[in-house]
Amino acid sequence: xxxxxxxxxxxxxxxxxxxxxxxxxxxxxxxxxxxxxxxxxxxxxxxxxxxxxxxxxxxxxxxxxxxxxxx
Numbered sequence: 001x002x003x004x005x006x007x008x009x010x011x012x013x014x015x016x017x018x019x020x021x022x023x024x025x026x027x028x029x030x031x032x033x034x035x036x037x038x039x040x041x042x043x044x045x046x047x048x049x050x051x052x053x054x055x056x057x058x059x060x061x062x063x064x065x066x067x068x069x070x071x
């Protein structure tokens with residue numbers, strides 16, 4: 001399993017260990033979803049235009065990004 005799940009349509013990054021029903025991951029179409037283990041890529045995405053999922057990262061003890069944005 002990947003460490004992060006990226007939804008490129010809504011520009012939201014999920015922390016896979018903390019995904020819950022509120023994240024609605026099963027509703028993602030395969031062409032907009034990317035599984036990723038590269039923390040540098042995630043950091044780069046969030047610094048630019050992507051947001052952290054408020055449900056996953058609120059539960060996560062290790063938030064890697066310098067800012068958080070709710071959906």
